[in-house]
Structure formats: structure tokens, C-alpha cells
Amino acid sequence: MATLELKNVTKIFGDFTAVKNFNLDVKDGEMIALLGGSGCGKTTTLRMIAGFTEPTEGAIFVGGKDVGKIPPYKRNVGIFFQNYALFPHMTVFENVAFGLKLQKLPKAEIEQRVSEILGMVKLFGLEKRYPRELSGGQQQRVALARALVTRPTILLLDEPLSNLDAKLRVEMQVEIKRIQKELGITTIIVTHDHEEAVSLADRVIVMNAGQILQVGTPYEIFDHPNSTFIADFMGFSTFIQGTMGGAAVEGKRPVTCSGKTIYVFAEAAEGIEPGSACVLALRSEHMELVQEPGENVVEGVMEAATYKGHTTRLEVTGCFDEKIYPAANEYIELEAEKPVMVHLPVERLCVYKNNA
Amino acid sequence: MDRKRRAFLLALPASLALLIFFIVPMVYILVKTIATNGFQDFVDFFTDPFYLDILWTTIRVSLISTFVSLLLGYPTAYFMARTKSRMKKVMIIIILFPFLVSAVVRSYGWMVLLGTNGLINQLLLGIGIISEPLKMLNTEFAVIVGMIHLLIPYMVLALLGVLQSIDPNVEYAAYSLGANPLQTFAKVVFPLSTPGIISGCVLVFTMSMTSYVTPKLLGGSKFRMMATMVVQEINVNFDWGAAAAISYILLAVILVIQLLVTLSTANYMKRMGGGKNA
Numbered sequence: 001m002a003t004l005e006l007k008n009v010t011k012i013f014g015d016f017t018a019v020k021n022f023n024l025d026v027k028d029g030e031m032i033a034l035l036g037g038s039g040c041g042k043t044t045t046l047r048m049i050a051g052f053t054e055p056t057e058g059a060i061f062v063g064g065k066d067v068g069k070i071p072p073y074k075r076n077v078g079i080f081f082q083n084y085a086l087f088p089h090m091t092v093f094e095n096v097a098f099g100l101k102l103q104k105l106p107k108a109e110i111e112q113r114v115s116e117i118l119g120m121v122k123l124f125g126l127e128k129r130y131p132r133e134l135s136g137g138q139q140q141r142v143a144l145a146r147a148l149v150t151r152p153t154i155l156l157l158d159e160p161l162s163n164l165d166a167k168l169r170v171e172m173q174v175e176i177k178r179i180q181k182e183l184g185i186t187t188i189i190v191t192h193d194h195e196e197a198v199s200l201a202d203r204v205i206v207m208n209a210g211q212i213l214q215v216g217t218p219y220e221i222f223d224h225p226n227s228t229f230i231a232d233f234m235g236f237s238t239f240i241q242g243t244m245g246g247a248a249v250e251g252k253r254p255v256t257c258s259g260k261t262i263y264v265f266a267e268a269a270e271g272i273e274p275g276s277a278c279v280l281a282l283r284s285e286h287m288e289l290v291q292e293p294g295e296n297v298v299e300g301v302m303e304a305a306t307y308k309g310h311t312t313r314l315e316v317t318g319c320f321d322e323k324i325y326p327a328a329n330e331y332i333e334l335e336a337e338k339p340v341m342v343h344l345p346v347e348r349l350c351v352y353k354n355n356a
Numbered sequence: 357m358d359r360k361r362r363a364f365l366l367a368l369p370a371s372l373a374l375l376i377f378f379i380v381p382m383v384y385i386l387v388k389t390i391a392t393n394g395f396q397d398f399v400d401f402f403t404d405p406f407y408l409d410i411l412w413t414t415i416r417v418s419l420i421s422t423f424v425s426l427l428l429g430y431p432t433a434y435f436m437a438r439t440k441s442r443m444k445k446v447m448i449i450i451i452l453f454p455f456l457v458s459a460v461v462r463s464y465g466w467m468v469l470l471g472t473n474g475l476i477n478q479l480l481l482g483i484g485i486i487s488e489p490l491k492m493l494n495t496e497f498a499v500i501v502g503m504i505h506l507l508i509p510y511m512v513l514a515l516l517g518v519l520q521s522i523d524p525n526v527e528y529a530a531y532s533l534g535a536n537p538l539q540t541f542a543k544v545v546f547p548l549s550t551p552g553i554i555s556g557c558v559l560v561f562t563m564s565m566t567s568y569v570t571p572k573l574l575g576g577s578k579f580r581m582m583a584t585m586v587v588q589e590i591n592v593n594f595d596w597g598a599a600a601a602i603s604y605i606l607l608a609v610i611l612v613i614q615l616l617v618t619l620s621t622a623n624y625m626k627r628m629g630g631g632k633n634a
Binding site: 050051052071072073074075076077078079081083085086087088089098099102103146147150 | 523525526528529530531532533534535536537539540543544547548
């Protein structure tokens with residue numbers, strides 16, 4: 001258990017800069033998610049913390065100590081690999097006991113600690129099985145137990161939920177969080193899945209092209225992304241171009257979008273000059289279908305409807321130059337060209353400068 | 357059913373060729389020998405120290421060649437399995453290069469190097485390390501050197517296939533759990549590569565047991581292995597019965613050794629079966 005600090009870390013492969021001037025401070029016991037698409041440098045960052053590859057520039061500190069010269073097998077960093085990377089020729093017990101045996105602990109203590117950690121990940125009676133005899137979820141628990149049993153100072157999780165089906169995901173999400181809090185291990189999660197990041201981490205770091213784009217709590221990142229790029233990545237579906245209106249009235253400012261006036265909160269539009277181009281962003285599930293006209297209610301026609309079980313996602317044209325994609329919590333039959341009214345709640349609208 | 361029949365048809369040409377050109381003559385030789393001399397030729401082989409010595413020489417040369425090929429081939433194969441260099445394709449071509457030159461030509465190459473007036477002797481004499489030329493050509497040493505040169509590519513390719521299939525993350529996992537590179541090799545990489553070691557060794561051992569050109573050209577007239585002895589029985593002694601007996605004994609020895617290897621590793625291989633997880 002320790003703090004983790006990355007100072008001006010840069011990693012260059014040939015003529016490709018994988019990570020650029022990366023700075024990060026992780027508190028003792030904190031859980032951080034590195035979120036980004038493939039090739040954003042998140043996995044390279046993880047590998048540098050583990051010591052598998054050296055930073056081209058900058059330094060990594062664990063508990064205030066520079067670990068640059070320490071080989072990976074002396075760093076005491078626990079890693080959970082996306083593909084689990086269990087030792088296929090060893091039983092569950094041997095897999096988990098691997099690190100403890102290397103520490104030359106007495107046999108009784110090894111057995112006690114292995115059974116303790118297997119209990120923690122809720123794997124009982126499978127000690128003698130080989131990895132290929134286990135289900136995906138069981139293999140994952142073994143991998144987690146193996147990474148935790150040596151009591152690492154830092155735990156690294158690479159896409160910990162991505163290979164699981166929906167039900168197991170929720171279960172493991174709760175487990176990982178519970179175990180992490182129980183042991184108080186400083187943890188870094190690497191993931192491309194925003195739901196995985198916001199559900200597990202105390203703090204989320206959004207990365208792109210080797211750089212940090214935004215750092216914030218899951219709530220901040222999920223509801224108030226600081227750019228259209230992140231909004232798009234975090235699952236915002238609807239983006240509307242507009243022109244920012246004048247001064248705030250009752251805390252709201254008008255935006256003219258395709259000739260219609262949409263109000264946004266003044267604090268959401270801070271720093272955007274009147275008359276400048278801007279973009280409004282909104283999630284599908286935050287738009288509602290209404291019957292009466294009113295403020296921020298626009299009219300359009302239904303073009304497509306996709307039933308998704310708990311919601312129906314609509315494609316609506318005619319409100320703006322862009323299509324909008326509201327979602328309804330009920331089954332809606334597609335009726336092409338059917339007029340609909342959509343409310344864009346002022347408290348849900350995110351506003352960005354349009355730099356394009 | 358239809359699929360099965362079609363698969364059978366696909367296997368038919370090769371199976372027929374094997375049957376007509378290999379199995380039939382083999383059976384013919386055996387039947388003919390037993391019909392003429394009974395089992396006398398086999399009894400002679402096992403009661404004559406001359407023959408037993410040849411069998412032992414063959415096994416010894418093959419075991420040493422196999423072991424050295426493994427020792428030299430493993431690091432090469434491991435490096436090639438893990439390198440991300442664009443030169444990897446070139447490396448594989450270089451490994452395959454010896455296949456383009458026949459064993460005869462390669463043996464003559466070794467003659468040039470190992471002979472009494474060969475390059476190595478001239479070099480050592482020139483520097484003054486030795487005062488008399490070393491006798492290297494026409495010795496068991498020369499045969500083993502030539503054999504290893506011939507067989508290393510097979511060993512490397514057999515190992516490369518298996519080593520490439522080992523997930524590099526498994527090695528990283530071992531590091532992260534505190535295993536240094538040596539421990540990682542001993543406890544993870546080596547055990548996981550045993551299928552390649554076994555198939556490579558069986559292949560190389562078999563090829564070495566049955567080799568003819570290398571012992572003939574590099575071993576000299578007094579050096580005998582099983583395959584050269586078969587030819588000698590036919591061409592020099594005109595003793596077809598002895599030749600047949602030696603052929604069958606060679607075949608039997610190889611089969612028995614392969615069987616022993618398979619049986620002794622069956623348990624382990626079964627556990628490793630589909631051993632790749634996730």
C-alpha cells in the first residue's frame with residue numbers, strides 16, 4: 001500500500017509517441033481508472049508502472065521512491081491481465097501460491113493465505129482444478145486472487161470486466177470494489193469501457209493520443225465531459241451545432257440552433273462569447289418525449305425506432321439540421337414521418353465551443 | 357456421413373502411395389527373410405558384438421546430436437518467438453536455408469573444414485596452438501558435428517511453434533509475482549514448452565538414427581551406423597537377410613523409444629492439452 005506518482009512520463013517507440021508528458025498523483029488506497037480507446041497509451045502506462053517497459057523520459061515514484069531502476073520482479077506490483085494469463089500447467093492452488101512460494105514462506109502459511117484469498121474471491125473447492133477446467137468467471141477470480149495474495153503495494157487491473165457476460169460483470173464489479181476497499185490497495189484500472197471506469201474508480205482519467213484530456217470523479221466525467229470528444233466517448237448521442245446568444249437571463253442563455261432557440265445554463269456556457277459557434281451535447285436517455293410545446297421543446301418527425309428491451313431509441317429529424325436520438329422507457333412502434341415533440345432538459349445540456 | 361466420405365477420399369492418394377511404395381515392400385522383405393532363414397538373421401544380430409556395437413554407436417550419436425541440437429536450438433527459437441523485429445522473416449529464411457543445400461554438399465563442406473589439411477587445422481597450426489594436425493575428419497566427432505548442423509533447423513522450427521503459442525503475459529505475470537528471469541524460465545516457460553521439446557527431440561532423434569549420408573561421408577570407412585550397415589550388407593556382403601534384419605531392428609528401436617517417450621509424457625501432455633487458457 002503506497003502512493004503512486006508519475007512525473008512527466010513519456011514513452012516513445014521509434015517515431016511513435018505512445019505516452020506524452022504524463023503526470024499523475026494517486027493517493028494511498030485510491031482507485032484510478034485510465035479510460036481511452038485503443039492506442040491511447042493507457043496500456044503502455046500500465047506496463048511502465050509494472051516495470052515491463054521503461055519510460056523514455058520522466059520518473060515513476062511508489063511511496064515516494066523512484067522505482068526506475070527496480071526490475072519488475074522486485075516491484076511488488078500485482079497485475080490482473082485482460083486474458084487472465086493463468087499458468088496453464090498449474091492447478092488453481094499452484095497458480096495462487098506461485099508468488100508466495102517464491103517468497104519462501106512456510107508451507108502452512110502459504111496454505112492459510114491461499115485459502116483465505118480464495119475465500120475472499122468466493123472460489124471454494126476448486127484448488128486442484130486446472131485453468132482450462134474452469135469457466136471464464138472462475139478463471140478471472142483465480143487471476144484476481146493470484147494478483148492479490150502477495151499483498152502488492154499497487155494493483156493494476158487491465159480491462160477487468162471486459163470478457164464477462166452482463167450478469168457476471170455486475171457481480172465482479174461489486175466484488176472488485178469490495179476487495180479493493182477491504183485491502184486498501186492503491187489500484188489502477190485500464191479500460192476502454194466508460195461504464196467499467198465510472199462504476200469502479202474513485203477518479204477517472206480520460207486519455208487520448210498519449211495525453212490526459214480530463215481528470216475527474218466518475219460523476220463529473222460521465223455528466224460533464226469537458227469536450228465533445230470525451231462526450232462522444234462517454235456515450236453522448238446527440239450533438240447540435242448552434243450560435244451562442246447574449247447575456248444570461250435568470251441564469252440561462254439562449255442558443256440559436258437551426259433557427260430555434262434552446263436555453264442552456266449560464267454556468268455550463270461559461271467562457272463562450274456571445275455570437276460564437278458552439279455545440280450542444282446530450283444523452284439519449286436524458287431527452288423526453290412530451291405532448292405539449294414549451295421551453296426547449298422541439299418538433300420533428302420519427303425516422304427510425306430501435307427497441308432495446310428497457311428503452312426504445314428513436315431517430316428524429318426536422319428539429320435541427322442534425323438528427324437527434326431520444327430514448328423512451330417504453331416500447332414504441334416505428335411510424336415513419338409521425339410528428340413527435342422532444343424536450344431537451346436545460347439541466348442536462350452540455351455546451352462546448354465549436355473549434356472546428 | 358457425406359463429409360466423412362469426402363475427407364476419406366482426400367486422404368486416399370497419399371495413403372495408397374504409402375501402402376504401395378512403403379508398406380508392401382517392407383512386409384515383402386520381412387516375409388522373404390523369415391521364409392529363407394527363419395529368425396536366424398535377427399538372432400545373429402543380437403549375439404554378435406560387432407552388430408551390437410553398431411547399434412550402440414547409432415543410439416549414442418543420435419542422443420548426443422539431439423541433446424546438442426536442443427541446447428543450441430532453444431535459445432534461437434526463444435529469441436525468434438519473442439522478437440518483434442521486422443527481421444524475423446529473414447531469420448526464419450536463414451534457419452531454413454540449409455534445407456536448400458543437400459546433405460552431401462554440406463558434408464563435403466565439413467570435410468573442407470575438418471580435414472587434416474583443412475581450414476581449422478591450418479588455422480590452429482598457423483596460430484601455433486597445436487604442432488600436429490588434429491584428426492577430426494573420419495571420427496565420430498565429425499559425424500556428430502555434421503548431424504547437428506543438419507538437424508538444428510528441424511529442432512528450431514519445432515520449438516518455435518510451441519514457444520510462439522505461449523502467451524507473453526504469462527511470463528509477465530510470473531515477473532510481477534516476484535520470479536526473476538531464471539525462475540520464470542524454469543517454472544513457466546520451460547514446462548510450457550515441453551510439447552515442442554518432445555516433438556523436436558523425437559523428430560531429430562529419428563532423423564539421426566536413420567541418417568546415411570552424414571556418417572558415410574564424415575565418419576570414414578571404419579565408422580558404421582545402422583543405415584550405413586544396411587547398405588554395406590547389400591552392396592558389399594550381398595546378405596539381404598542381414599540387411600532386412602538390421603532395417604527391422606532399427607525400425608523397432610525407434611518405435612520403442614518413441615513409445616516410451618509418449619507413454620512417459622502422456623499424463624503431462626494430457627494436462628497441457630488445450631492448455632492455453634482464455
